[in-house]
Amino acid sequence: MDTASNDKPKIRPSSRWDKLRRRLGWVTLLALFALAIASSLFLRYGSLPAGAAMQSTQILDDEGHAIASIQGGVNRQIVKLSDISPWLVKATLAVEDRRFYEHSGVDLRGLARAAWVDMRHMSKQQGASTLTQQLARNLYLSQERTWTRKLKEAWYAARLEQTYSKEEILELYLNQIYYGHGAYGAEAASRLYYGKHAKDLTIAESALLAGIPKGPRYYSPHLHPSDARARQRKVLQAMRETGQLTQWQASIAARKPLNVRPLPEEEDRTAPYFADYVKKIAIDQLGMDERLMNEGGLTIRTTLNARMQKMAEAAVKKGLQGGNAELQTALIAIDPRNGYIKAMVGGRSYRRNQFNRVFAHTRQPGSSFKPIMYASALEQHAVTPATRYRSEPTLFYFDHDRQIYRPSNYNNRYFNEEIGLRQAIASSDNIYAVNTIMQVGPEAVIAMARKLGITASLKAVPSLALGTFPVSPFEMASAFSVFANEGRKSDPIAITSIQDSNGKVLYEAHVREEQVLSPALSYVTTKLLESVFDRGGTAHRVANMLKRPVAGKTGTTDSDAWFVGYTPELTTAVWIGYDRGRSITSSEAHRAAPIFAQFTESALEGKPPRIFPMPEGVVSVYIDPATNLLASPDCPNPVLETFLSGTEPTEMSARLDSSSGEHKDSGGKSRSLWSKLRKWWGV
Structure with missing residues (x-):
């Protein structure tokens, strides 16, 4: 057999594809070489862009008028690096960029680690910015989290390192960085928080300041002192790890008390509590960057009505006249038809105290919570307006008769006879209320509260009927708005839109409405709540102040006084009390209803009275x-x-x-x- 042909070696002929691959390889190498040369030339000779000009953010009311301006860059004093405490420099480097003197603008090891994490999780959240990169971002770029921005940031950082010395970059950074409460740069921050020059900062003071730029709101010693202290300890630990401090120095600094100055008083402005709330919503819920808020020239359109706000502030001022100077208040008004917040007063004086009591979850609503319980009972047919219970001291057994509840009426006043639901609501009879919750069950009441938008912690016990669990004025106003809006729930809205400095819409609100109660149930509840203003009702003293159909409910505890009420177009919650929960007097308890009545009538002045429409069912x-x-x-x-x-x-x-x-x-x-x-x- 001839096998010669099988013994010849196999030779693979050269193909055109092999030649093409070789040529592409050379082209790729040449392209990369050209890119490297271009990059080197750009870094060496390319000029940096001009730093972004800071612009104030405007907050507008529902008619487009400015109610507040968030000023960026107004509190800044440029100083030389030699006029900044070495301790602040060391603290900043320890916590922000330990390898500052070793890299050329970009920490390649950190960047590789961050890129690996980003690719694994398909995110853009991993940070690896050097101090120089942070400076480049603050000077030339936005705060958006994209890989494109990160590449530009690294490019500019490298160019900064070629243009300036390390000391010059440190000086630029420490004069540029934001320290919260409008303070930009170390000198402004030092004066704001300590009342001294930056060159005089101690170790402890420097560590606190160095920790703030990571999150100016969250590490503010004014807003979150415990978080600021924890952050300070982390900075001191970083300084010890980098050899800037001994263990003894770090321990002494961590224990040293800090005399942080109170924030300076601001000029009177429209709706300051509301403006703070808008800023918080924009940052915490809508994801706006804080630096962009402070200096990005945004336009924030809101739901606030400036005239109603003025009426609210006037009603609060009049309602508190002649009382104890420490007596506090809160008022929140919502349009129930769309959830728009129309007015907000968070306290007696914004200058003296910036805490917004509209959102305080520490106050018991008392009897103002009863309509929620009665709505649940009416829905379940556990009671009707014809149901009668005897108003007299009564013992209630619950938890399978293992516990006893002994409620009492205000000032121990009882009818000592059977009364109906309307009379019970008008007089705020507690015995009737507890009889009702024993019939419907506290779990059903909690379910009703959740449907109405109340998220506060509630327990399934008989005392729930009397409002013994804290709920904020904000949630109470939102819940009552459902009754006012024929059973439809609209989430409260403060911001309608946000635009950047170029007019691009960054956010736009949309009303979200849900039918959570039947219109019939809302109407019956409303008709019962109108009796509060009748003769013998707990709010009959202010009935002559109201010239339109109004429903509502008073609420009084040892330390809180409430009135939550509504018309078809406006729901308002008013709270009166002391910040530290001290007892209120009878005369102080009677201040909430007049504030509600005066505000409601003045806010709706010029608008014809509207009745609550009767639905089917x-x-x-x-x-x-x-x-x-x-x-x-x-x-x-x-x-x-x-x-x-x-x-x-x-x-x-x-x-x-x-x-x-x-x-x-x-x-x-x-x-x-x-x-x-x-x-x-x-x-």
């Missing part, structure tokens, strides 16, 4: 107030009462004729009580 019948049954023709004082369809009474009331001692039925025919008893027993 509701019936109104005349009842006998003595029995809460259908009123008979001879009933002397019939009352028109509103019910959910199917829950109205069907039995006619029979009244005892006081002159004859006889019982009269609905047809007007009389029979003696003895005759009725004989017939009943079949005698």
